[in-house]
Amino acid sequence: MTTPTFSRRRLLTAAASGAAAFALPHIARAQTRGRVAVIGGGFGGATAARYIKQFDPSVEVTLIDRDASYITCPFSNYVLGGIRQIDDITHRRTPLQQRYGVRLVQAEAAAIDAAQKRVRLRDGNQVNYDRLVVAPGIELKYDGVPGWSEQAANTVMPHAWKAGPQTLLLRRQLESMADGGTVIVCPPANPFRCPPGPYERVSMIAWYLKTHKPKSKILVLDAKDAFSKQGLFMPGWESQYPGMITWIAGKDGGRVESVDPKAMTVTTGFGKEKGAVINVIPPQSAGRIALDAGLAEANGWCAVEPDSFASKKARDVYVLGDASIAGAMPKSGTAANSQAKVVAANVVASLRGSTPPAAVFHNTCYSLVTPDYGISVTDTYRVGPNGVAAVPNAGGVSPAKADAAHRKAEAEHTAGWYAGIIADSFG
Template identity: 55%
Template sequence: MRLTRRRLLATGGPALALPFLGREARAQGTGRVVVVGGGFGGATAARALAALGHEVTLVERQPTYWTCPFSNAVLAGLSPMEAIAFGYDALRAGGLTVVEGEAQGIDPERREVRLGDGALPYDRLVLSPGIDLRFDALPGYDEAAAEVMPHAWKAGPQTELLRRQIEAMEDGGVVAIAVPENPFRCPPGPYERASLIAHYLKAQKPRSKILILDAKDAFSKRPLFEEAWAALYPGLIEWVPVSLGGKVVGVDPGTMTLRTDFAEHRVAVANVIPPQRAGTIATAAEVADATGWCPVSPETFESALVPGIHVIGDACLAGAMPKSAFSANAQAKVAAQAIDALLRGGTPGPSKLINTCYSLAAPDYGFTVAGVYQPSDGALAEVEGAGGTSPLGAPAAVRAAEADYARAWYGTITAEAFG
């Protein structure tokens, strides 16, 4: 099936009667934009570009998207899976086409995305493929091993699997979390995960332990997490940095063993977060470099390697911006505005972006790291004097307020991305 412009218009459904769709400019300077990937970056970009009057097709493999944000709350039994599940009906209703399928490859000369059964032409392409887990990077850890030692670093069935394992574990068991080197999706995520699992264990299985085996000697918001752990879960969480032998160098799912250079840890539950790279389509499109991630313009998020392709979200190398849902959403809107300018023959304006990452140490105990970013020497750099983490030693009311804001942020950003 070849999706022609006419066909796209025919399948796109009636556009919402939003005031801007009727504007004169719609006839000229708009274009066909294909967006690959329906996470925070892709869904936001698709909606923004459609709202700007372009003909947008979103390609996404799955009918349901489970968000990584708040998936740690599911692991801790604080939320059901439905609370983190989103579909694409609101996008369809907003006048863009959603194709459930997998982008197999890109032809940057003909400007086409190849699907299993056809091709989608584009004037501009947005790739927001998220991450691929590297099943070639950690000896013993392949896709089959992930069914025994879940990564749960893409939310969905893996989240449910890890939740079931934690629920089934006997009191006194050890839950291990193996953390890779930087860069990876959601730098504070493993430590929020440890916190919220500890919240569950403390109440339900208080003789149990959490062992964080880390390939790093530092981590995001470390003083805040350690302050929270000492206050909320004393003795429950042990963090082993790489310098003390924390890096997992091999796993054996048959014996539930995690191997470091110094020891073998046999555990009841093993959450192995492996090294990562940009989603497969980025490699196929040749927009990923030797690091496995995608260098982009800090103004437009256009690939530094292939013109006409913009890469946003976890897959891109966004300088100092961390790989977060907040970043992906902010990048999507900047890229959409830049693409709109380019398609209308204009020049994209300067870019400036914000990231804020909330972490929960407990349902009523939250804190943040924030940053403001602008281009400097060809990459996004932090604006000096801004950003940073919540203060240490803050009163409980401040932690509770940030936990409330975390939930409010989640409601707002998921509404902006998915409707």
């Protein structure tokens, strides 16, 4: 099925709407107070905490996260490209407390006792709840690539799939490599966080190399035979970085069989490749707390009711964002933000004994090929007989053939999208 392309007006509308993807009526203030705990303060968890308080200020909401601030994976590729700094993508959650009354607990959630309805924290304290929202993001499978390990990731072969120190490590490696070196990027098989992310990363690394080390090359060794927005990325690479990027599909031998951190080599079906910089993006699963609590299926992801994202494994528990099995929705920041609003409405309705509005979800994903060359895809989703499915003709992708002015406008919309989702998620 062919996805319709955007007109300029639709692109501007999508950018202006930002992350406000699920419009909800205000739910009347409850007479009795309920307690909601939220594990994880990323786009999903922070949005859920905010909107539960916004829909019903009398509900007590406690947001639990190990870190005081959140470094976003969106825009972290731009740190690699040198067009953003790490501080630009670091955000505190204090507005959630100051503006909406969310209680912030900086601690690691160690265990969930679903029978007693409490979350045990690593420091020995506990948080009791009537409803629990679990938004833990992803767990990286360090044993998913033979020869690779957490130690290798922290020293010579970073994943940078959780933004922060790993992002800076990969950036330093790019800065220190000699002009003429090869950067190897190893994307995983589906599903994984942010389907277009590895290919935007390739673009941003290419931008850095073109600007500073133009003799260098990028080799993409992919576990997949196709990737998200491939019909937009590859022409962009050809026009902006001619001869620099080689992508090898899994069927052509691109699947990584093993890596050797000491020799800095990657072995695939067609042989062994040596890299000056090697970015291993491993297989993933739902975050550790969800796995330990028994919320995940055998495939490592959490099954949920598609209209509410209530867990199929535990009563009064909701799982959203990257950790969930969300039908046709990708694992993205916008998807998590959209799901969180549906979850917030359902949580408040369940505490009030009322009926929540019908679920509508949205996803918008912008990517940069260069700082002035943007591409995007957007979709609307509803719950159908087979779960969450895209609404036909309700989304679109950037036109395959567009002039430089159009691509630059989309690059500008990328910044608008980011500002919008940050304000919507973190207050």
